[in-house]
Amino acid sequence: MNDAPTDPLAEIRREIDRIDEAMHLLLMERGAVIDRLVEVKRTSETGSAFRPGREAEMMRRLAARHKGHLPLATAEHLWRTIIATFTHVQVPFTLHVEQGGEALAMHDLARFHVGFDVPLTGHSTPGRVVEAVARSTGDLGLVRLDAAPASIWWEGLGGDGPQVMARLPFFGGEGHPAAIPALVLARPLGPASSSETTIWGLADDGDATLSPDVETLASVTRNGRRSRLVAVKGDASPAPGAVALGGYACA
Numbered sequence: 001m002n003d004a005p006t007d008p009l010a011e012i013r014r015e016i017d018r019i020d021e022a023m024h025l026l027l028m029e030r031g032a033v034i035d036r037l038v039e040v041k042r043t044s045e046t047g048s049a050f051r052p053g054r055e056a057e058m059m060r061r062l063a064a065r066h067k068g069h070l071p072l073a074t075a076e077h078l079w080r081t082i083i084a085t086f087t088h089v090q091v092p093f094t095l096h097v098e099q100g101g102e103a104l105a106m107h108d109l110a111r112f113h114v115g116f117d118v119p120l121t122g123h124s125t126p127g128r129v130v131e132a133v134a135r136s137t138g139d140l141g142l143v144r145l146d147a148a149p150a151s152i153w154w155e156g157l158g159g160d161g162p163q164v165m166a167r168l169p170f171f172g173g174e175g176h177p178a179a180i181p182a183l184v185l186a187r188p189l190g191p192a193s194s195s196e197t198t199i200w201g202l203a204d205d206g207d208a209t210l211s212p213d214v215e216t217l218a219s220v221t222r223n224g225r226r227s228r229l230v231a232v233k234g235d236a237s238p239a240p241g242a243v244a245l246g247g248y249a250c251a
């Protein structure tokens with residue numbers, strides 16, 4: 001009989017190694033499943049593998065089962081990195097990031113969401129991000145949600161051009177490491193996008209009032225003409241003449 005005392009630290013480390021190996025094996029297995037997904041998914045229709053509605057569902061489930069010491073933001077970052085990496089594996093893309101003001105926070109937000117396999121290109125204004133996404137087939141854009149921006153940058157959204165696909169931070173909350181408010185842009189993705197909340201652009205002479213459930217995200221007044229970017233739950237137009245500019249799912 002071997003009655004040598006077991007080293008509790010060595011035992012715990014063996015447990016950690018077992019868990020790490022299982023996680024690594026599962027991640028590699030996930031990669032093989034993605035290979036099968038590529039064959040059945042009709043990515044060629046949009047030129048992008050990004051599926052924001054599906055990602056929102058996955059994030060909600062992640063939050064619902066989350067407990068213990070690991071911060072939810074860390075779990076979110078790990079999964080965002082995994083998902084973005086597998087999005088890039090399916091169809092390579094660049095993330096165009098507005099880095100005019102708050103450049104460091106925007107860079108952190110980008111890396112929090114896409115990890116390090118997705119290349120980033122910085123742009124000095126949101127308008128340049130919109131143009132870069134418009135010129136691409138499947139690139140994504142990240143623009144800061146500034147309530148009083150220097151330009152009506154959303155004039156470049158809509159139609160066949162870039163649209164709003166997600167709003168960040170998805171969870172946010174106290175102490176979130178990447179909480180700068182921003183919008184994710186992409187060329188139209190068809191049914192892969194979400195319109196739980198829709199985004200609209202509208203202009204008036206400064207006299208139109210909107211219903212209280214309309215959230216104004218940004219507003220610019222020029223020569224007495226006010227242009228606003230607004231968000232509304234559901235898909236009902238907030239005002240006559242409002243132009244739909246995308247939509248997103250919330251946590």
Ligand SMILES: O=C(O)C(=O)C[C@]1(C(=O)O)C=C[C@@H](O)C=C1
Nearest residue numbers: 049050051052054055083086087
């Ligand atoms: O479900 C898909 O369509 C996928 O491409 C898979 C996956 C993932 O890695 O889970 C990757 C990209 C999408 O944005 C959503 C999810």
